[in-house]
Amino acid sequence: MLKMVILALSVCLIAIKGGGMELLVKAPSDVVVGEKFKVEVVPLDDEGNVIKDFSETVTLFIEGQVDKQEITMETFKVKKDSKVIFSFVRGETYISLNKEGWHQILITDGKNTTRFPVRCHKESPKYKIYWGEIHTHSSYCGDAAGGAFDPYKSYAWGRYVACLDFATIVAHHWSLNEKKWNSLAQITNEWNKPKEGFVTILGYEWGQGDVVGSRINHNNVYFLADEGPLAPNMKSVKDFWKFLDNNSKVPTIAIPHHPALKGIRTEWDTYNEKYQPVVEIFSQHGNSECEGALHQGVCNWKEGYVQNALEKGYILGFIAGSDNHGGRLGTNSKVGARGGGPRVGLAAIFAESLDRKGLWEGLKTRYCYGTTGAQRIIIDFQINGHRMGEVFMSSTGPKKIFIEVAGTTKIKKIEIIKNNKIFCEVEGKSWYEKIEKVDNSFQRGRDFYYVRVTQEDDNLAWSSPIWVK
Numbered sequence: 346m347l348k349m350v351i352l353a354l355s356v357c358l359i360a361i362k363g364g365g366m367e368l369l370v371k372a373p374s375d376v377v378v379g380e381k382f383k384v385e386v387v388p389l390d391d392e393g394n395v396i397k398d399f400s401e402t403v404t405l406f407i408e409g410q411v412d413k414q415e416i417t418m419e420t421f422k423v424k425k426d427s428k429v430i431f432s433f434v435r436g437e438t439y440i441s442l443n444k445e446g447w448h449q450i451l452i453t454d455g456k457n458t459t460r461f462p463v464r465c466h467k468e469s470p471k472y473k474i475y476w477g478e479i480h481t482h483s484s485y486c487g488d489a490a491g492g493a494f495d496p497y498k499s500y501a502w503g504r505y506v507a508c509l510d511f512a513t514i515v516a517h518h519w520s521l522n523e524k525k526w527n528s529l530a531q532i533t534n535e536w537n538k539p540k541e542g543f544v545t546i547l548g549y550e551w552g553q554g555d556v557v558g559s560r561i562n563h564n565n566v567y568f569l570a571d572e573g574p575l576a577p578n579m580k581s582v583k584d585f586w587k588f589l590d591n592n593s594k595v596p597t598i599a600i601p602h603h604p605a606l607k608g609i610r611t612e613w614d615t616y617n618e619k620y621q622p623v624v625e626i627f628s629q630h631g632n633s634e635c636e637g638a639l640h641q642g643v644c645n646w647k648e649g650y651v652q653n654a655l656e657k658g659y660i661l662g663f664i665a666g667s668d669n670h671g672g673r674l675g676t677n678s679k680v681g682a683r684g685g686g687p688r689v690g691l692a693a694i695f696a697e698s699l700d701r702k703g704l705w706e707g708l709k710t711r712y713c714y715g716t717t718g719a720q721r722i723i724i725d726f727q728i729n730g731h732r733m734g735e736v737f738m739s740s741t742g743p744k745k746i747f748i749e750v751a752g753t754t755k756i757k758k759i760e761i762i763k764n765n766k767i768f769c770e771v772e773g774k775s776w777y778e779k780i781e782k783v784d785n786s787f788q789r790g791r792d793f794y795y796v797r798v799t800q801e802d803d804n805l806a807w808s809s810p811i812w813v814k
């Protein structure tokens with residue numbers, strides 16, 4: 346009976362699609378049987394803006410469970426110093442799942458439907474997936490878009506509109522002075538509320554050179570602390586690493602991004618294993634993975650492809666971000682979008698706890714991945730029980746590859762990439778796929794494998810690689 350209801354809904358949805366709205370849905374990716382969890386819904390218009398008037402009835406279905414629920418949509422107000430800084434429509438409810446395994450939650454207002462995958466465990470898993478965006482610019486940047494939010498409002502957007510678990514609002518170092526940097530740090534720390542399920546990490550964006558518009562080797566630098574040293578203009582990335590060595594007394598990470606965007610490219614010989622655990626493979630500029638990649642956008646400078654960095658033997662995990670310049674993080678917003686269009690990226694981090702330290706460990710150990718279109722696609726990727734991001738020894742033995750993927754719509758294909766070549770491609774049949782393969786070959790001193798997922802709606806997800814030596 347329920348299946349029929351869902352089928353009927355999907356048919357009517359396809360007919361009405363293009364009506365210009367999206368229901369952004371957030372629920373945890375990992376839940377426990379019988380335990381209540383929160384589901385949040387925010388309607389957005391076709392430009393990615395919040396909505397002030399909304400009178401539709403929003404209903405939630407759980408595939409495989411008969412119950413359905415109506416979600417009350419209400420005007421939500423974000424206040425600062427008791428003044429309302431913005432208001433929009435938002436709804437939330439609490440549900441629980443009665444069966445272990447993979448589930449799909451379906452939320453619809455009759456015209457628009459969003460599907461959301463959830464993995465239900467018997468007991469709470471050690472690591473859970475958390476979703477965030479750590480590369481968004483606000484009005485603090487010299488090249489901010491018209492209508493850009495200030496950092497405070499940007500964080501509010503990340504927490505209440507995009508319903509993210511974690512966020513960083515960065516600013517280019519060349520747009521900051523000590524006073525502005527301290528202000529950005531103060532706002533970032535104020536929004537760090539792990540007990541309420543929202544974590545912020547302090548960071549800014551650094552670029553090599555001293556001429557506006559021609560800086561290259563951009564890195565977002567993050568600090569596991571309430572403060573960190575602001576770097577000046579420098580002629581080389583080597584000087585930047587030296588600056589961090591000498592001035593940062595706290596754990597520090599630097600994340601290169603839009604590496605294949607020629608004008609603001611990453612020259613991979615600047616790679617630094619100590620500071621750079623991951624690369625931002627995708628943002629609103631486009632996809633830097635490889636030649637001919639889907640959603641390449643303006644990221645088509647060959648030497649900068651992420652696959653070139655892997656080819657050089659660099660141990661780099663993946664995340665995705667937005668690089669939005671309007672303070673809109675975690676939503677496909679036109680305001681502040683870059684040359685690749687409104688489609689944003691999200692970072693998924695596996696962490697033992699949703700706090701700065703837990704997320705930091707996930708980034709440091711590359712136990713993380715990236716998706717496009719703000720889609721919370723779940724990837725579990727293991728080889729011989731080793732998780733994504735790991736480097737392990739097994740040159741002679743068989744490599745048992747295990748993959749589970751749960752999409753937000755039907756999966757078009759799943760590719761296993763080995764040493765930058767497609768090792769295996771599986772056509773998707775549903776929103777959930779499981780793959781088990783054995784590889785007995787060993788080709789190099791250090792083979793690497795990663796997973797690329799393509800959904801039917803052309804959204805992508807990439808696991809971080811696993812290296813076998």
Ligand SMILES: [Zn+2]
Nearest residue numbers: 550563602609
């Ligand atoms: Zn940049």
Ligand SMILES: [Zn+2]
Nearest residue numbers: 480482550668
């Ligand atoms: Zn940026």
